[in-house]
Amino acid sequence: MNSADLGRRVGVPSTALFTDQYELTMVQAALKAGTADRRSVFEAFTRRLPEGRRYGVVAGIGRVLDAVENFHFDDEMLTFLRERDVVDGPTLAWLADFRFSGDIWGYPEGEVYFPGSPILRVEGSFAECVLLETVVLSILNHDSAIAAAASRMSAAAGGRGLIEMGARRTHELSAVASARAAYIGGFDTTSDLAAGFRYNIPTVGTSAHAFTLLHDTERDAFRAQVDSLGRGTTLLVDTYDVAEAVRTAVEVAGTELGAVRIDSGDLLLVAHRVRQQLDELGATGTKIVVTSDLDEYAIASLAAAPVDAYGVGTQLVTGSGQPTCSMVYKLVARAGSADPAEPLRPVAKKSLGAKSSVGGRKWAARRLDESGVAEAEVIGTGPVPDGLADRQLLVELVRGGEVIAREPLDAARERHMAARAGLPMSAMQLSRGEPVIPTEYV
Known part of the structure; x- marks a missing residue:
């Protein structure tokens, strides 16, 4: 019996209000501006590992899938939003019919990650992707830290x-x-x-x-x-x-x-x-x-x-x-409309200091040395180099709103043991240090 079966058996309530109010007000403004349907790509990543940590561990993917599957607004929730005047009538009508219909790719649960790793990539309309930000981050930040x-x-x-x-x-x-x-x-x-x-x-x-x-x-x-x-x-x-x-x-x-x-x-x-x-x-x-x-x-x-x-x-x-991993969820690419044929444009935050981000829909691969030990986390937005094509890390999790990657919890546990074993031996040191392998952008 796998974790997904057990999760469904005990019942998972709606996760739609496990969010911040500004996610809904952004949807309202985007609906009014006519930009809510623009095809968009969001990525969850961390700019740095917690101080002293040599690698991170991806955990919570299975719970994220549950949260996405159960993200919907029932009548009681809509009444709450209406009575609090959180969003207007047209937005309430849009929320009443909401079900995520996009695609999600991500690092499989149990895999290790490093600064910049695109741990989760969420694709769909701006409105449906932005709604998931808070619940995705709350799960990934907590579970990956533990x-x-x-x-x-x-x-x-x-x-x-x-x-x-x-x-x-x-x-x-x-x-x-x-x-x-x-x-x-x-x-x-x-x-x-x-x-x-x-x-x-x-x-x-x-x-x-x-x-x-x-x-x-x-x-x-x-x-x-x-x-x-x-x-x-x-x-x-x-x-x-x-x-x-x-x-x-x-x-x-x-x-x-x-x-x-x-x-x-x-x-x-x-x-x-x-x-x-x-x-x-x-x-x-x-x-x-x-x-x-x-x-x-x-x-x-x-x-x-x-x-x-x-x-x-x-x-x-x-x-x-280190109770959190400081993961963020950023818009990295968007089109000018909902048309699948329209090309995506890279976008990125250009703030001063450490809060800037890298635009573009990304792939990630782990380069190994001649002994089969990890030597770099390689991230790019263009074609994947031939030598890395079979080392790509992201897997398809959700297609057209349907979860397609359920797996037993033991599979994630075994994956982590294998991923950790593939790191340089210095990854096991408890002394403070930098990430055990560098992140390279190509």
Whole structure:
């Protein structure tokens, strides 16, 4: 079962008001001026990566497709707009019939990106494309930030398990989107059941300190959990004294105990002590899970520790200090009418400073060196050079308003692992630096 099926099953409400008012007022003015139907091309991209990041991760494409598919104005919404005098009568009539009918191309979900990468290209009339700006950016900026943090944590973990557990540290709906993005970025499981239900992500969870405190003794708590969940459960051992808890845990569950979780203290030191104690007690197969405000740096610092899995919450769902990717959505080309035969004219913002953009409907390709490792992100508006024709990055997502590129979430996760593996080794460094490959315009 893929994520799209699950998304439709639980029901996706209209996304039409997940927008800024000026999108609608621009449509009103363009309708009055007779320019609303001009064929247009918008692109979503970022001018720079978040400070210190070496690559970005495309996440949220599947959610963008859901948002586009469900972008329509119902009677209640139109009444709201009318009562607030947001737009005039002719614009309300136009909105009442709105369904996106254009085309969308983009980087496939899980792919990596760099400054200037045309992550999403939206083509259609000016009016229908401009309406999508805010919802597209809100999804891509959030999900790609979480996925990038997850990817860095996954690289630091070096193949050890990763549990997403940040639901209580963010908005309840953001928690679901965060779990989805984290899974794409390399996390294995989530504690959030809504994410598991909607996107079929594996879920995990056993008990918190409150469960231990509920019982008269730690032994009583462990016995209750093992009796209910089996010997393969994970017991939380840092409520009181860790060494005593580990001894009690093995006495209660036996050497078949699945795992112990450590949530406080000097994790490096405690993990070594717990591993030694478990081995001495004969529980050589019992795993160690650590939690407690982890980020990619803390995970990397535990590389030498006998840890089997990491649980990450706050730092993951806040992008590990970079909660947005600063993506923008800009008009890059337009025709003088709705006529498909009329040529597109490149347009671009020419502001002073760092806010200028490059005009023209773009393609993108990744050039590889002789070893098959990425060496440049190449972007152009003219013919694609022969050597890059089979390295193009954009894929067709929506054709004539119909979504044509649904895929399972696991496909995006696997794509990301492959894309990350194709970058220079320095991409995995956690030290601050420039993008790991340059962006070249041709």
